Amino acid sequence: MTQSIAGPEIERLIQLLARLPGLGPRSARRAALHLVKKKDTTLLEPLARVTAEAAANVRLCSVCGNVDTRDPCSVCADTRRDDTVIVVVEDVADLWALERAGATRGRYHVLGGSLSPLDGIGPDDLNIATLIERTRAGGVAEVILAVNATVEGQTTAHYITDQLSGTGVKVTRLAHGVPVGGELDYLDDGTLAAAMKSRTPF
Numbered sequence: 001m002t003q004s005i006a007g008p009e010i011e012r013l014i015q016l017l018a019r020l021p022g023l024g025p026r027s028a029r030r031a032a033l034h035l036v037k038k039k040d041t042t043l044l045e046p047l048a049r050v051t052a053e054a055a056a057n058v059r060l061c062s063v064c065g066n067v068d069t070r071d072p073c074s075v076c077a078d079t080r081r082d083d084t085v086i087v088v089v090e091d092v093a094d095l096w097a098l099e100r101a102g103a104t105r106g107r108y109h110v111l112g113g114s115l116s117p118l119d120g121i122g123p124d125d126l127n128i129a130t131l132i133e134r135t136r137a138g139g140v141a142e143v144i145l146a147v148n149a150t151v152e153g154q155t156t157a158h159y160i161t162d163q164l165s166g167t168g169v170k171v172t173r174l175a176h177g178v179p180v181g182g183e184l185d186y187l188d189d190g191t192l193a194a195a196m197k198s199r200t201p202f
């Protein structure tokens with residue numbers, strides 16, 4: 001254990017910051033120092049306020065599993081969205097990514113992870129039953145499986161497809177292939193093989 005060079009409040013701040021994704025101990029220390037130097041007006045106090053507000057108000061959407069400060073969430077409450085399409089994602093970060101890209105005007109369903117028998121994560125640990133319920137309730141024409149191109153993501157996609165068979169709902173998944181602006185020579189073998197397999201008419 002290294003000797004502490006700051007008071008316990010600052011050390012605690014550094015420890016918490018170091019738990020954020022993408023921040024190791026060194027960058028957490030740098031961020032904490034930046035915060036305490038800007039204590040009064042610009043950073044630390046406003047950040048403390050909005051963090052407390054977020055902590056008091058953040059909740060899970062009871063419809064789709066999204067994180068927001070209201071329930072139903074902003075996406076579910078938006079009346080301009082297409083009720084006939086549900087886009088299934090593993091995580092809220094994926095929902096945000098699709099929204100940033102303006103990729104769909106459909107509704108969402110956040111699973112909260114992916115099936116992983118090795119890690120003991122089964123269907124009951126994910127937000128799957130509510131998806132099946134939503135789909136069976138009627139009015140849904142297509143379920144788009146926007147899950148990760150990993151073994152777990154694909155296992156999850158197969159499981160959901162099985163659960164929805166016989167409902168008459170069209171189940172689709174994202175294409176796997178050459179990224180926009182990508183050069184073939186730089187692609188990994190798996191991506192290249194998947195792109196060849198899922199080629200489309202020109």
Ligand SMILES: [Zn+2]
Nearest residue numbers: 061064073076
């Ligand atoms: Zn929602």
